[in-house]
Amino acid sequence: MPSGKMVKFILYEVLQxxxxxxxxxxxxxxxxxxIHRLKKLDLTVYWLVVAVSIAYVTSVTLLVWAPLKYVILKQRRFITEVTQWRPTALAYLILSTLPCFAVLIASSKVQVDMGCKLDxxxxxxxxxxxxxxICVDIIERIRPCNLTGKSDSLNPDFDMPGPVLTHLEQVTTVSAQLHPNESQNSLTQGRPETRNGRTSRRWEDFAGSPSSRAYLYSSSSRSWSYSGPFSFLWWKDERSExxxxxFLFWLDTAEMLRITGETSIFYSGWVFPVYILCFLSTLRIIIxxxxxxLSFAGFFLQDLPFFIIRVALIAVFGNVTPVFYPLKNVLVSLTFIYFTFLTKLRIFNRRRMF
Known part of the structure; x- marks a missing residue:
């Protein structure tokens, strides 16, 4: 009987x-x-195009996809050293997404040239x-994790849900840094008052408490827990997130692709820049x-060009897209420019004292 890792591996490879x-x-x-409806011929042209698609899939599978998967499985050196980009995602974009967008553009061009609007x-x-x-992106991100049991929060592809102890260091107290006389005088002045001949132990408790150590946590958000009757509502798993x-990452691209479904845009020259910009935005999956x-790529490959093309489409065709999306693009672009470049200028780098 195959092991769980083998079943997971086969499942992921079949889905991809x-x-x-x-x-x-x-x-x-x-x-x-x-093409068959435009030419009004027999099914020869239809089956010829279908045969071309089968031949293309067979060729890229045997020549590119299977060798790439074999190299990744064997963990060759030039693959294991790749940590900043994903070769599988790049191969998918070149072998699948790019040809699909090219066929869609060709479909628009053929119908315009023939003077028919059929599909x-x-x-x-x-x-x-x-x-x-999106499925390829999800599989690549969730591949290192188990499909059963609790998730591995130490996986770098996941955001850790709460503060994680990353460094432990003993902090030298102020009294230890002072000279003996100064330390004794300071401690005498700083000790709590004696009540009924008994000194409060709050000072000693503070000196030996865990708060005398410095805990440097990561910048993740605080982990919340609840043990009441509705504790199941507080469960959190990074795999589902x-x-x-x-899906949220590709929401803007999905809206831009929806615009191409408008008849006035699909049968015009605007379909070329829209599909080209959509493909450029998909290049972010490689990172x-x-x-x-990723934030730099999101600004230059998506938000800035999407804002320009959306404003142009609204000016030419009217309200073909909700105003929400260009507002989102301009807000993300402005915040990226401000926090990345302008805050480094001297006029924006003044510290305010409160």
């Missing part, structure tokens, strides 16, 4: 491979059907491409989740 090939087959089938790929194909991308974070470069 399905996310690689399913969007290609679905979009190519829709494209083949579109603008509004729902299933576009949603399936992004959903598969990875799924939520992944590891805890990499500081």
């Amino acid at each position: 491979f399905a996310a690689l090939i399913v969007p290609i087959f679905v979009i190519m089938e829709r494209f083949a059907l579109l 603008h790929f509004v729902e299933l194909p576009v949603s399936l491409v992004l959903f598969s991308l 990875v799924v939520l974070d992944s 590891t989740p805890q990499n500081p470069l």
Whole structure:
């Protein structure tokens, strides 16, 4: 009977491979059907396009995907040294997402040239491409964790739920740093008063208490606990939060892809920059989740270009997207510029004394 690690490995690999090939087959089938309806010929053209998709998937699987997985499984040196980016995500973008977006753009161009508007790929194909991308991201992030039992909070891909002790150091008291005479005088002046011939032990308790040690915690949020009848509402697991974070991470890109479903945009020249910017925003999946470069990439690959293209689309086509999204883009861009660059200037670096 296979072990749990083997079952998890097979499950992850099957899901990733399905996310690689399913969007290609679905979009190519829709494209083949579109060509068949435009040309009004027999099914030869339809099956020819389907055969091309099968040949493409077979080629990239044998020549790129399988060798890459083998190298990662064997943990070759040039793969194990990769810590700031994810090779599997890069291969998925090049082999699946890029061809799918190219076919979608070609579908728009073919229909415009033929003077027909039959299919603008509004729902299933576009949603399936992004959903598969999110699944690959989730699998890559949750792969080091167990599927059963408690999660491993020490995994670097997860945000630790509470303060974690990272350094323990004995702090030298003030009295130890003073000269003996000065220390004795200071302690005499600082001791609590004697009541009924008995000195309060609060000073000694404080000197020997754990608060005399310095605990340097990480910058994570405080861990909350509750032991009442509704304690199950306080349960927290990082593995489930990875799924939520992944979908929220791609929410802006999903809205931008939804805009391409508008007929006026899909059959115009604006479909080219929209899909190109959407693909550039997906390049963020290559960077590891805890990499500081992720915020820089989010600004230059998503928020800034998305704000420009959204303002242009609203000016040309009207309210094709909610105003909430360009406001989000401009707010994130301004805060990134301010806290990253402007706060280093002398005029913004003055400390206020309270």
